[in-house]
Amino acid sequence: MSFNKLILKSIAVVTLAAMLFACEGNLNEVNKFNIEVDNPQGIAKNINLFYTDSGHVKSNLRSPKMLDYSQEKYPYRIFPIGVEVDFFNKDSTKNTIIADSAIIHSNSDLIDMRHNVKIITADSLILTTSQLFWDTEKQWVFTDRDYKIRLANGTENNGTGFDADQEFTVFNSRSNTGVQVIEDKSL
Incomplete structure (x- = not known):
C-alpha cells in the first residue's frame, strides 16, 4: 500500500470519527430540547x-x-x-x-x-x-x-x-x- 493511500484512508477514518462525534453531540442537544418541551410553559x-x-x-x-x-x-x-x-x-x-x-x-x-x-x-x-x-x-x-x-x-x-x-x-x-x-x- 502506498504512503498516499494510507494518508487518504487515515483522513477518511478521522473525518468519519469526527462526524460521528458531532452527530452524537447534536443528538444530545436535540434530546435536551425534547426534555424542555415536556415541561410546563x-x-x-x-x-x-x-x-x-x-x-x-x-x-x-x-x-x-x-x-x-x-x-x-x-x-x-x-x-x-x-x-x-x-x-x-x-x-x-x-x-x-x-x-x-x-x-x-x-x-x-x-x-x-x-x-x-x-x-x-x-x-x-x-x-x-x-x-x-x-x-x-x-x-x-x-x-x-x-x-x-x-x-x-x-x-x-x-x-x-x-x-x-x-x-x-x-x-x-x-x-x-x-x-x-x-x-x-x-x-
Whole structure:
C-alpha cells in the first residue's frame, strides 16, 4: 500500500470519527430540547381566580398549583394537587365542586375533574364520584362513572352515569337505586 493511500484512508477514518462525534453531540442537544418541551410553559401557585360577566361574579376557582401546557399540540392546564370551584347562581346562592385534580382542555371548553370529586349544591345536595366532566360552554356536568347523592332530608341515591345543568335544576340519571324520604303532609 502506498504512503498516499494510507494518508487518504487515515483522513477518511478521522473525518468519519469526527462526524460521528458531532452527530452524537447534536443528538444530545436535540434530546435536551425534547426534555424542555415536556415541561410546563408556566407554573402558578396559590391561585384564586374570579370569572365575572356584566359585573356579576359567576365563578371562583382556587387551587394550590396549576401547570400550563399551552405550548402542546392539544393545549391544556392541569391542577395536579386539588381544585375547588364555586359557581354563583342568579339568586346569589352557590354550588361548589371539589376534586383532587383537574385538567382544562383549552380547545374544547371541557374540564375533566378526577379523584374524590364532590359537589355541594346550594340546597345541601352532596354528590360524590371519581370523575366529572364540566362543559363550560353549555354549563353542563356529566359522568359515566358511579356516583352517590345525599340530600339534606336523608334521601340517598347510588347510580352509574348522569348529566345535569351546573345548577342541578335538571338531572338525568342513567341508572340508580336508593332510599327516598317522602314527607307525609297529611299528618
